[in-house]
Amino acid sequence: MAAYPVVCSPPGSGLRAVLYQACGARGVGPAVALEASAADAVAGLAARGLGVAVLSDSMADAYRDRLTAHVIADAHVPALLALVRRPARNPALRALLTHCRRAFGANTTGPGPDDRPGTRG
Numbered sequence: 094m095a096a097y098p099v100v101c102s103p104p105g106s107g108l109r110a111v112l113y114q115a116c117g118a119r120g121v122g123p124a125v126a127l128e129a130s131a132a133d134a135v136a137g138l139a140a141r142g143l144g145v146a147v148l149s150d151s152m153a154d155a156y157r158d159r160l161t162a163h164v165i166a167d168a169h170v171p172a173l174l175a176l177v178r179r180p181a182r183n184p185a186l187r188a189l190l191t192h193c194r195r196a197f198g199a200n201t202t203g204p205g206p207d208d209r210p211g212t213r214g
Contacts, residue, residue, distance in 0.1 A: 094165075098126030098144035100135050112147050115168040123147075136160060 095116065101123075102108045116123050126144045129135045136156040139146035146153075146160065153162040176193055178186070 094145060095121040095123060097124070099123045099147060100127045100129065100138045100144040101125060101147035102135065103128045103130060106130075108147055108149060111168060115165060118168075 099112070101112055112123055127138050129138060132148055132152045132155075135146045135148060136152075136159065138144060140156070140159045146156075148156070148162075150162075150164060153160070156162075176190075
C-alpha cells in the first residue's frame with residue numbers, strides 16, 4: 094500500500110490513527126494524497142482512480158460494486174463505538190436506544206434516568 098497514493102479520513106479520525114499504527118508497525122509511511130471526512134467521498138475518490146481508499150470493513154461493504162476490497166487482516170486495533178447523546182425523554186429516543194443495545198450487544202452502561210418506561214419528555 095505504501096507504493097500508492099492513499100485517500101483516507103483526516104488526521105484525528107479513528108481510521109487515520111489505525112492506518113498510521115498499522116503502517117508504523119511495518120516501518121512504512123502512507124503517502125496520503127487526499128483526505129475526506131465522509132466514507133462516500135473517500136470511496137468516490139478511489140473509484141475515480143485518485144488513490145487507494147482506507148475504509149473500515151463495514152464501510153467497504155457498501156462499495157464492493159465499485160471497488161475491490163483487500164482486508165488488512167493483521168491490523169488488530171481495538172475500536173470503541175459509542176452513542177453519545179443529551180438527556181431527552183421521548184419514545185423515539187427510547188426505541189433507538191433499545192435498538193442500539195440489541196444491535197451492538199449488552200456492553201453498555203445500562204439505562205439512564207431518561208430511559209425508564211413511563212418517563213416522558
